[in-house]
Amino acid sequence: ADWVSRTRAGLTEGRFPARAFNDVDVHALEQERLFAKAWCFLAHESEIPSPGDYVTRKIGNNNLIVARDEHGVIHANLNMCRHRGNVMCKSEMGNASHFRCSYHGWTYKNSGELVGVPYMKEGYEGRLKRKDWGLVAVRVDTYEGLVFGCLDPEGPSLAEYLGGFQFYLDLYLKHGLGGVEVHGPPDHWVADTDWKICAENFAGDGYHTPVAHQWGFHLGYFPSSGTTHSQGWAASIPGKGHGIGLGHGPGYPAFSGFPDQVVAGMKEAMSPEQVAVFSQIRTAVGTVFPNLSFLMQPFSLVPGDPGVRFVTMRLYHPAGPGRMEMYSWCLVPKDAPEDYKAEAYRAYTLAFGQAGTFEQDDFENWTKVTASAGSGLVRDLDFPYIMGMESEPVPEFPGPGHVVRPYVNDTNFRNMWSRWGDYLAGEA
Ligand code: FES
Ligand code: FE
16 A cells, blocks of 8 residues: 555656566556456457357456357356356357356356256256356447456446547547458467556657667658657546647648548548547557557558558556566458458558567567566666656647647656556545
């Protein structure tokens, strides 16, 4: 409790402790007070388009089955048999009308109802009521195809939780009237890094781009002439609003890298204010607190080419102190031509797939930060989070939120970690 209140006080002066990024107690507190309370991302609807489709996902240390039932309704149930706690479903994705436990054979519908119990009559003699022993359901809600779950039966709705940030989420999701879909299954891997380092990076670390990813500029994979790019970042911080950062302003071709048909679809699906915001950014990153991020970026498959634009969505699942499971998807407009989808997927894979060049740049740094944070002398040191302490909001910006320039700025990070502190203190 002392450490949490000292951390919260430090943030108001622009300091945040290294220990937060690799610590057994912090990890345990996050499980109990943050991931058990916040809305957490589970899946994209297009991963489970047909009745019976399912994926297994996690919130905190809880395994979940996210399944579409025979009526098309999406359920998230604890992936645990109510009889003795066996794991019900051991594959990451598939299609099943029922799940049958491999231990004693209890069988559940994909909606979670218990429908089959071996030796029901002889064994239980009428004492077991099937309706009392269904799978444990978790609150589920969706926004524009994104499926979220919340372990807390109380608390705000998803719409309240996201608030005005839906405006910015649409920049990644309303790519035509059909919206977006995942292109293939997610890349899914484990890394020795803390989820917060990644969530922070995608909430506006424009600072690292020209250094960590400098080869990308030198070799011409970034279709831009400078050694940085006009970047916009955004973060959704429930209870604290939205922080938006802008790069060097217009001067780059808006909507570049999308086929004309997709651009027309976007303009139809978005509001004029959203189109105005979109026209100001070349590359856009964003994080929905706590651990879901988006990136939209042009990438030249042939160095020097104008580039193809791709969208990636990533989930940083906390798998232990200093350890993370990464899920990374490529999103494409449903109505786009197939050859564009294939090209966008190629660009995504080369840049941000698990062996992608940008991904490698980032993980090289993130794993080292995590290792440092867990080492003896470092544990009681703070890092400076003082950039942009005095930033004034940009006036007359067409979108909601607190908007600042320049895009190299710690404002979002201070806000994110102070919200994180509210959760850890039990005050969110
Ligand atoms: Fe599942 Fe016994 S643990 S049927
Ligand atoms: Fe990066």
